[in-house]
Amino acid sequence: MEQVLQQLVNGISLGSIYALIALGYTMVYGIINLINFAHGDIYMIGAYVGFAATTFFGLGFIPALIVSMIITAVLGVVVEKVAYKPIRKSTRIAALITAISVSLFLEYGMMYFVKAETRTFPEVLPSKNFRLGNVILNNKDVYIVIVTVVMMLILQYIIHKTKIGMAMRAASMDSEAAQLMGISVDNTISVTFALGSCLAGVAGVLVGVYYNSIDPLMGMMPGIKAFIAAVIGGIGVIPGAMFGGYLLGITETMVSAAGYSLYKDAVAFAILILMLLIKPKGLFGKNVREKV
Amino acid sequence: MKVINRKTIMLAVVILAIYAVVEMMIGQGIIDSYVELNIVLIGINIILAVGLNLVTGFTGQFSLGHAAFMAVGAYVSAIVTAKFGQPFIVAITLSALAASLAGVIIGIPTLRLKGDYLAIATLGFGEIIRIMALNIDYIGGASGFNDIPKMTNWTWVYFMVVASIVVIKNFINSRGGRACISISQDETAAEAMGVNTTKYKILAFVIGAFFAGISGALYANYFYFIKPDSFGYMKSIDILVIVVFGGMGSIAGSVVGAVVLSLISLFLQSIPELRMVIYAVILFMIMVYRPQGLLGKEDFRFKFLKKRVV
Amino acid sequence: MTILKLNNVSITFGGLKAVSNIDMTVEKGQIVGIIGPNGAGKTTLFNLLTGMYAPTSGEILLYKDNPIKLNGLKPYKITGHGIARTFQNIRLFRDMTVLDNVKIGFHSRTKCGFLSSVIRLPSYYDEEKRVREDAEELLKMLNLDNKKHEFAKNLSYGEQRRLEIARALASEPSILLLDEPAAGMNPNETIELTHLITWIRDKFNLTIILIEHDMKLVMGICNKVYVLNYGNLIAGGTPDEVQNDPQVIEAYIGSESA
Numbered sequence: 001m002e003q004v005l006q007q008l009v010n011g012i013s014l015g016s017i018y019a020l021i022a023l024g025y026t027m028v029y030g031i032i033n034l035i036n037f038a039h040g041d042i043y044m045i046g047a048y049v050g051f052a053a054t055t056f057f058g059l060g061f062i063p064a065l066i067v068s069m070i071i072t073a074v075l076g077v078v079v080e081k082v083a084y085k086p087i088r089k090s091t092r093i094a095a096l097i098t099a100i101s102v103s104l105f106l107e108y109g110m111m112y113f114v115k116a117e118t119r120t121f122p123e124v125l126p127s128k129n130f131r132l133g134n135v136i137l138n139n140k141d142v143y144i145v146i147v148t149v150v151m152m153l154i155l156q157y158i159i160h161k162t163k164i165g166m167a168m169r170a171a172s173m174d175s176e177a178a179q180l181m182g183i184s185v186d187n188t189i190s191v192t193f194a195l196g197s198c199l200a201g202v203a204g205v206l207v208g209v210y211y212n213s214i215d216p217l218m219g220m221m222p223g224i225k226a227f228i229a230a231v232i233g234g235i236g237v238i239p240g241a242m243f244g245g246y247l248l249g250i251t252e253t254m255v256s257a258a259g260y261s262l263y264k265d266a267v268a269f270a271i272l273i274l275m276l277l278i279k280p281k282g283l284f285g286k287n288v289r290e291k292v
Numbered sequence: 293m294k295v296i297n298r299k300t301i302m303l304a305v306v307i308l309a310i311y312a313v314v315e316m317m318i319g320q321g322i323i324d325s326y327v328e329l330n331i332v333l334i335g336i337n338i339i340l341a342v343g344l345n346l347v348t349g350f351t352g353q354f355s356l357g358h359a360a361f362m363a364v365g366a367y368v369s370a371i372v373t374a375k376f377g378q379p380f381i382v383a384i385t386l387s388a389l390a391a392s393l394a395g396v397i398i399g400i401p402t403l404r405l406k407g408d409y410l411a412i413a414t415l416g417f418g419e420i421i422r423i424m425a426l427n428i429d430y431i432g433g434a435s436g437f438n439d440i441p442k443m444t445n446w447t448w449v450y451f452m453v454v455a456s457i458v459v460i461k462n463f464i465n466s467r468g469g470r471a472c473i474s475i476s477q478d479e480t481a482a483e484a485m486g487v488n489t490t491k492y493k494i495l496a497f498v499i500g501a502f503f504a505g506i507s508g509a510l511y512a513n514y515f516y517f518i519k520p521d522s523f524g525y526m527k528s529i530d531i532l533v534i535v536v537f538g539g540m541g542s543i544a545g546s547v548v549g550a551v552v553l554s555l556i557s558l559f560l561q562s563i564p565e566l567r568m569v570i571y572a573v574i575l576f577m578i579m580v581y582r583p584q585g586l587l588g589k590e591d592f593r594f595k596f597l598k599k600r601v602v
Numbered sequence: 603m604t605i606l607k608l609n610n611v612s613i614t615f616g617g618l619k620a621v622s623n624i625d626m627t628v629e630k631g632q633i634v635g636i637i638g639p640n641g642a643g644k645t646t647l648f649n650l651l652t653g654m655y656a657p658t659s660g661e662i663l664l665y666k667d668n669p670i671k672l673n674g675l676k677p678y679k680i681t682g683h684g685i686a687r688t689f690q691n692i693r694l695f696r697d698m699t700v701l702d703n704v705k706i707g708f709h710s711r712t713k714c715g716f717l718s719s720v721i722r723l724p725s726y727y728d729e730e731k732r733v734r735e736d737a738e739e740l741l742k743m744l745n746l747d748n749k750k751h752e753f754a755k756n757l758s759y760g761e762q763r764r765l766e767i768a769r770a771l772a773s774e775p776s777i778l779l780l781d782e783p784a785a786g787m788n789p790n791e792t793i794e795l796t797h798l799i800t801w802i803r804d805k806f807n808l809t810i811i812l813i814e815h816d817m818k819l820v821m822g823i824c825n826k827v828y829v830l831n832y833g834n835l836i837a838g839g840t841p842d843e844v845q846n847d848p849q850v851i852e853a854y855i856g857s858e859s860a
Binding site: 033035083086087090091092093094095096097098100101102103104105107108109111112224227228231262263265266269270272273276277280 | 348354401402404405407408409411412413415416417419420423424426427525529532533536540565566567568569571572573575576579580583
Binding site for chain 2: 652654676677678681682686687689693694695696697698702705706707708709710711712713714715716719720721722726729730733769770773
């Protein structure tokens, strides 16, 4: 039982990371129907920014987090303006390949500057363990969950209580109609990228702090995992992405704990495929019938 | 219409002439082993791309798992040749059949999905196959499969390339091929016109897998060594890039795409640190400025041969 | 002689009955009109007949030599049994040539398999030749033969409608369903279309069911007219009977003036 609870704690931490990245996927897909393959790399760059801020500029955890959020948000908007805007009207496959090219560019561009080797993230949060019964709770676990929850609350507030949030919701339902209602769809898309990327940046810093090691290709797998999380929750559905992230994180740690760590990625993909076959619109998605 | 007309004879002569010239150049040492290696790689990529083009370009089914079928072919061929000492023709046949079977198993559930969802499901299946290979000790697991006998040569590669092009081109220009194209255009209308869309989607998928299996066998028995990570989703993406780069729905495009992209990556080898960055930029430029690919939907027409006949 | 019969057919989408308890009998060789206000369930009825949707209850029977139960069959099978259709919002294979569009129509009437296509058996050449000739013949009849190498998307609106009909005819149907064939046509084109419909009925020995808003066309050529409103069949009979039915007048005029 303790073992299960302990794994649950680990799973929630990992799930928080997936959930934060998944939000960006789901928001971007919701608004421009693009699987933004580069999103995982924004998360990687967020981790490097956090690394630079703490190692070279000696910033603390919170300031590093904020710096990383700002830089990744700007980067997200730049990527959108430079790479995705020109292809907004092209075919799905051209859009997907463009996203892949951006992803490769960020990965290997970063590798050119920071070299391929793994870096060790400094200990910005001195490790402290709490005991809850027989379950060990690290203060990093607590930080991850608190930061994630705060971020999600802020996101919910922005989406549901602000004007730009309303514009985002409108544009993801019907961007043409939104345009006719006087919403600048261009700006709305940029804001969506900014928000999504800054959440990925947060995830990057948190991972650096939690696992202590970062490298230029660290975004590939978590990027795909987060996309799976978004699909599980129903793509375009924000609470769905959070739920999917936690579900995936917890499942993975449980599978690893059961001794099948080599298969944990396969399990994630199996969940994805089952989900797509049984309920392709995700747990929280709406089924849309094609009109004949 | 006569089955064997002058056009087919001319074509066969040209095909054999190309083969003979290159074979002679290899024999004379004009083509050294480094160039031969690159020719083999290009040939393997052509087979992969032509097969994927049938699935994605002609039938409109978005697959990001094509490398998995190559993996199945590569491992089957490695087992058949290295562990059972069978001749290459047996290995290639079994590789193609095993990959086709994998195509059926993956195709039946996933091809109900459409667009991005299909892409991501095929990616998932591809990764599952890779992870399974990583965990099977019999085939070397993560450290790979060693000491595969070298059996692939110019002859095998060339005739497999020709076979893949001829089979897929002939299929495209037939009742079944038209059915596939109609699915990519409008699946509902195709179904209403009497096309069993499920059957043709799976058929296209299986034909693609069949040739990917062959390419896997050629790969395994050329490089002595294979490992699961060579067949990850990045390889699938590489193949998709060739198809889109050359032109979706153009077999000639896939051939040109495979050649041009291989040459580009060959030239970029002199600057290894920036190779992938430049590759990414080229990819991006193509998508923005020529999203229909190099050749669009233009295809082999063999007009030069027809003229002589007329 | 009855060719098609609907017994108490209904379909429900998420609790909403889009079409409810329809009984309908179609006689061979007739032209049957289906009219009704927008959203009355007319296209849904077509989708039921062609297998795009499976009815929630009831049965659809096609009388050939033996009665064939159509519900639950896949669309391509129903096409194989001889029901072909056009679409309200024109669904051609846009990036294929006019000729290839019609060739697809022959799909269910041909059988050249994978192997004979790939190794080019004589049967492949024979069938391709026959399909090509028949397709060209059809295009000639519909006055599209001078466009056969154009892409379907480059045709004019009226030509696209005719091409859809040609493509449907290629499947050698015994029943042809036309979904708003005159939509978007000018009065002259509509008159031409009216002649075309009766001509193809006679030429191909067809039964035609059509959905149409153009009352002149419907009342001019239909032997029988059914009226749908809110998914219910509210009237059925000869054009004269239907025109004087109080419920129909209510559905059309009453609801609009109210």
